[in-house]
Amino acid sequence: MRALLTCSYNGTHFLGSQTQSETKNTVFGQIEHVLNEINITSKPQPSGRTDKGVHASGQTFHIDLPEFWTDLKKLKRILNEMLPNSIKILTIKEVDEEFHARYSAKSRVYRYLIKTTYSNPFEDDFISFYKDVNFEEIQKKMPVFVGEYDFKQFMKTGSDTGSTVREIYRSFAYKHKGLIVLNFEANGFLRSQIRLMVGALLKLSESEIKEQLECTKQHKIKPALANGLYLAKIKY
Template sequence: MRVALYLAYNGTHFFGSQTQKETANTVLGELENVLKKLGIKQKVVASGRTDKGVHATMQVCHIDLPPYWSDIKKLQKVLNKMLCNALHVKKIIQVNDDFHARYSAKKRSYRYIIKTTPSNPFEKDFITFLQNIDFKTIEQNIRLFIGEHDFKQFMKTGSPIKSTRRVIYKAFAYKHKNCIILHFEANGFLRSQIRLMVGALLTLQQEEIQKQLDCEQKYKIKPAPPNGLYLSKITY
């Protein structure tokens, strides 16, 4: 039986989401380690990867369960008792055998949170603190990313990919109390693409962003810190 697991996690405690040879301290590493203790040795497949320090309010994975784990409600309870506090299974649902957490996904949504007040130790792992932010400029420039573009100038190298073209359906900014929220929705994202786009919004002029987006010129951009970024929704 194939099931989809909806996860939430605090990325501060993990070296990214994907399993790694160098460390077991990743989101899928932690999940697969607990599943093995329950006799479930099948590989977990996630909708996509998140960098070290990046959070998720909705990450989706799929796995094929052995017959003796047909009670998925019980499995959810057992997993949440055994997993570390930084990782939580929000729900488990049965899906079709051809469902694929990554390839069946149609849209992926992220939010980036910036707070304009002085930093404090209680929120620093979850919010990027930046003062003197020009919200109106960010609100205007973020729209440049909407549409289909070649984002090869907005990615980190290291992952094999077939194409660097992506379609961004939504990109907008809004205020909520003392926070500025940047929202991105696309058919997919390249490695560190959102952090580099946010970095561009914070440091480049409109003309410079457009030139880099058109692959006419590449500017040196520092990726925005990972702690403000959240994978918020996967649409199937």
């Protein structure tokens, strides 16, 4: 049986989500270890990867279950008992054998959380604190990203990808309970693309962002902090 699992995680103390041979201190390193403990040897296939310090409220992955694992409610309970508290399995459901968590995805939704007050120890791992952020200006600039562009100037050096062209379907900002929330939905994202997009929103004018998108001029930008970024949802 092929199963699709949805999970959330606090990425603060993990070295990213992707399994690494030299350490188990990654999100899927922990998940794979627990799966092996209950005799599920299928390697989890995630919808994508997140960097060190990035969180998820709706990450997905698929696995192929052995014949003796038919009770999905029991499997969810056992996984949540064995996984660290920073990782939570939200749902498990059966899918077609041809389904792939990454390649079957139609879009991916990320959110970035900003607060303009002073940072504090209770929120610092989960919200990026930037003073002097003008919400109205950010809100006005957000739609500039919508469309299909070559995002090679919004990509971390060393990214392993066949194409740097991506299509942004939605890009907007809103306020929620004292937070500025930046919402991005696309067919896919390059490594650190969203953090560099947020960095551009914080530093560049709308015309400068357009120059960067159209690859007519490159402006120096720093990626925004990782702690405010969440993989929110994978749409199938």
